[in-house]
Amino acid sequence: MKIAITGGTGFIGSRLVDYLLTEGHQIKILTRSLKNKEAKEGVTYIKWLSDDSNPAVELEGIEAIYHLAGESIGGKRWSTEQKQKILNSRIESTNELLSIISKLKQKPKTLISASAIGYYGNSESETFTEKSKSVDNKFLTSVVHQWEGQVAQAREFGIRTVFCRLGIVLHANEGALNQMLLPYRLFIGGPLGTGNQWFSWIHIDDVIHLFAFVLQHEELNGPINLTSPHPKQMKEFGKTLGSILNRPHWIPVPSFALKILLGEMSTLVLDGQKVLPEQALTHGYSFKFPNLNEALTDLLQK
Template sequence: MKIAIAGGSGLIGTKLTNYFVSKGHSVFILTRDATNKPVKDHVHYIEWLKDGTKPELDLEGIEAFINLAGESIGDGRWTKKRKEAILNSRITSTRTVIDLLSKLKSKPEVLVNASAIGYYGNSLTETFTESSQPIETNFLSTVVQHWEKEAEKASNLGVRVVYCRLGIVLDASEGALPQIVLPYRLYVGGPLGKGSQWVSWVHIDDVVGMFDLAIEQTEIIGPLNVTNPVPIQMNDFGKTVATILNKPHWIPVPAFALKLLLGEMSTLVLDGNKVLPEKAKKYEYSYRFESLSVALNHILK
């Protein structure tokens, strides 16, 4: 299979590339600069989002397209300028993807577009599945709704569209986990805020597996919650980290301190939602890491 990935140099893109290549597929990574990229079998780098580039010339025959492109939401305080960049980067790149697809004589069967469980809003009491509607309008929910609306335009081209609504992705070196783990390694770990907020987590290997599911299972259309079926509250999450590292779980970090430090971005750790992967279960996805303790043991040890 020939698979294109926009935003393929990040955590998820790199893991997906390695996985698909191991399965014998060819991967075409769209990048702003294809010079000095490592030469690998079955991996091709194609320039896009630059004047004069015509990536569609190299993408005829693509069978699946994965769009991960967009500014990271966790790389700095959410100033007005930063929030505009987070939203605009997703809209611009997705519009470019749709334009690119429109120019292909042979369309891919599926567009798998990254998304986020921030779509649903935050709640301590609600449980969300793919059929749930947003319960509030906040920055992340607004971004995700606009992002998905742009991706949906691919369906007008006869392309099946799946939005992979990502939960908190657990990985050893990137994402939220290293930041959560660091205080415990320094013997100052403890509850973040009230500790009752839900963490809808997923191991990076299951992210890869569920993106693959979105490609292979042709009946999946629209939202796909990329989360573990057993979400956990933050206090219990921290206790599990402490147990695995044999460190104390004792010094709470009050919400006001995190808000002073992170500003509006503090919502990423102070708020949460309980999101269940109803479609993954329906299509009998087999989780590699369904237990948080097993997942963290694999990552942290």
């Protein structure tokens, strides 16, 4: 299959590309710059989001698109400027993608877009599935709603459109888990805030396999949660992490300290949501790492 990917050189995108190549697909990666791109058999790099690019010409005949482009949510403190950048990067790249699709004589059958469980808002008591509505309208919730709203316009072209709402992706060297490891390795790990907030996690391998699963299962449409079927409260997550590392879980980090350190971005660790992957389970996906202990053991003891 001929597949286009935005964000194909990022944390998730690069791993998805490698997996799709093993499945025999031809990959076209949309990128802002063609400089210093690693040559790979089966991969073509196409310039986009610049005045001197015309990607539609090179994308004629593609059968599916993965849309993963967007400014990292946890990369920098949320200043007013950074919050606007987070939103704009998603809206502008989506609008450009829709413009490209409008120019294609043969439209792709499927558009699979990254999204986030931030869609649901934060709660310590609610359990969210794909059928759930939002419980607040904080910054992240608003971003995800606007993002999905733009992506949904692809349906006007008759394209199957799926929103992959990602939980906290676990990988030993990147993302949230990597940032949490240092305190435990220094014997000063402990609960963040109250520890009662829900941590809806997923192993990176299941992320990649689920993205491929969505492509293969044409009956899937709309939102699908990419989270483990067994979310944990932060205090339980920390205890499990400490146990696997053979380190104590004992020094709490109070909420006020994290708010001073991180500002509004502290919501990423102080607030949470209990999210279940109802769609994935209903359609027969079998998680490689459904349980936290197995997932962390795989990531940290390889």
